[in-house]
Amino acid sequence: MTGAEPGRGPCVIVDPYSSGALFAQALRAEGVPVAALVTGPNPLAAYASSYRPADFPDVIVHEGDLDKTVRRVRELAPRCVIAGCESGVELAEQIAPRVVPARCNVPELAGARRDKSLMAVAVRAAGLSVIPQICTGDVEEAAAWLDRAGLTGSDLVIKPPKSASTDGVIKVPGGSGWREVFTGQLGRVNQFCERDERLLVQKFVTGTEYVVDTFSHDGQHSLVDVCAYGKTDNGPHMAVYDTMRWLPPGDPAVTALAGYVHGVLGAVGMRFGSAHVEVMDTADGPVLIELGARPHGGGQPQFNRNATGDSQIDRTVRWLTGGELPQSYELLTHQTCVFHIAPRSGTVRGTGVLDAIPRLASHHFSVQALSDGDYVPVTRDLVDSLNFGFAILAHSDAGQIERDYRAIRALEQRLVIGEW
Numbered sequence: 126m127t128g129a130e131p132g133r134g135p136c137v138i139v140d141p142y143s144s145g146a147l148f149a150q151a152l153r154a155e156g157v158p159v160a161a162l163v164t165g166p167n168p169l170a171a172y173a174s175s176y177r178p179a180d181f182p183d184v185i186v187h188e189g190d191l192d193k194t195v196r197r198v199r200e201l202a203p204r205c206v207i208a209g210c211e212s213g214v215e216l217a218e219q220i221a222p223r224v225v226p227a228r229c230n231v232p233e234l235a236g237a238r239r240d241k242s243l244m245a246v247a248v249r250a251a252g253l254s255v256i257p258q259i260c261t262g263d264v265e266e267a268a269a270w271l272d273r274a275g276l277t278g279s280d281l282v283i284k285p286p287k288s289a290s291t292d293g294v295i296k297v298p299g300g301s302g303w304r305e306v307f308t309g310q311l312g313r314v315n316q317f318c319e320r321d322e323r324l325l326v327q328k329f330v331t332g333t334e335y336v337v338d339t340f341s342h343d344g345q346h347s348l349v350d351v352c353a354y355g356k357t358d359n360g361p362h363m364a365v366y367d368t369m370r371w372l373p374p375g376d377p378a379v380t381a382l383a384g385y386v387h388g389v390l391g392a393v394g395m396r397f398g399s400a401h402v403e404v405m406d407t408a409d410g411p412v413l414i415e416l417g418a419r420p421h422g423g424g425q426p427q428f429n430r431n432a433t434g435d436s437q438i439d440r441t442v443r444w445l446t447g448g449e450l451p452q453s454y455e456l457l458t459h460q461t462c463v464f465h466i467a468p469r470s471g472t473v474r475g476t477g478v479l480d481a482i483p484r485l486a487s488h489h490f491s492v493q494a495l496s497d498g499d500y501v502p503v504t505r506d507l508v509d510s511l512n513f514g515f516a517i518l519a520h521s522d523a524g525q526i527e528r529d530y531r532a533i534r535a536l537e538q539r540l541v542i543g544e545w
Contacts, residue, residue, distance in 0.1 A: 133204065134160075135158040136148065137205070139163075139213035140210050140213030141176070141181070141213075143175050147424070149181065151441075162217075163186055163213075164187050175424075195224060198224050206229075207399070214417070231394025239418070240286050253388050254409070271303075282328075283297060283303065285324060288315040293313060335351060335378065337402045338400070338401055340398070340450070348453045348454055349440060351378070374456065378406065382406065399420040421437065432457060433456060463518060464510040465510060467501045467502065467542060470500070471542040472499070479514075479537075479540075481532075486520065490517040491517065492514045493513075
């Protein structure tokens, strides 16, 4: 990309929520001012607790007039305009090319960095493997595609093309009742308060799922961390997170994934900023699940610092202040995130047993959000897991982490969940 040089004003964070809230302190510590551009007067409920408006001397509220917002941001002479979280991606992609064209992603591919259908089209056009899928609002069009693809009667996944985490993701074993699922989900309002007028219908693929976090500048891509997800079926709920384990850079999986992920980043036009790339390594090789053109959410950069001494936030700051960046990372300690799982819905008792978690030998950090008498929903997705709580286990001995993981699951078994 060519264009005017970036200014010396603030780094503008679009929706500085979730991990995006971490930019302010890190940038200010290196003398870089910050400003916030928000997509609405109030953050969505899922992000509200992470927003710290006092961190930003300037807060610009986008009220729907893009030209007006561009003029207001341009007045700040910003160094960059970057998304803090998924809800800020589309606006950041609209503003950055018009204000800081030397630090933006390929404008013509902006849709491929947000819409999972367009994402797959771009990746396939680059000659990379993707999950067989169709995106449509017409159940008969989906049925015809399933027949052509030879997927009638196969395991399927139905999900929205523009939500995040596991919001609205439904596995349909053997394709049984897929029409009812499709019509029931069509028109649903997702976590970003957007109506799902189209849905993705995908072949259900199996393998090991990985998340690869990256930072790009001038179209060059570097690995910040690679983690392996452990997922479990919790009754009919397929996308329930069990663990997330940091991998050393020398792990064979990292080597195998790096080339594919770099190809994906190029295919969707990533040239500047953080990306969060989820990949399934199948028997036939890696396929893209989805990409987010923003940092890994949930405050993960803080935990990544403990595991690797680095993060997407830190690399952004170093690049903006003239520092050198590595192409990969190092693992300083074994680390695993353990997500709490509720096997059923109901009122919970006995939550005091979870007080033992901070005393575990590998305990690094934990959140436990329940008290006796609270209602806990059955864990269906990542949002449910984070609302319940999680623990970060870190230790020089991987075996100690495994023992403490089993201890956490045993403590969960002592919770009493039912009607009272």
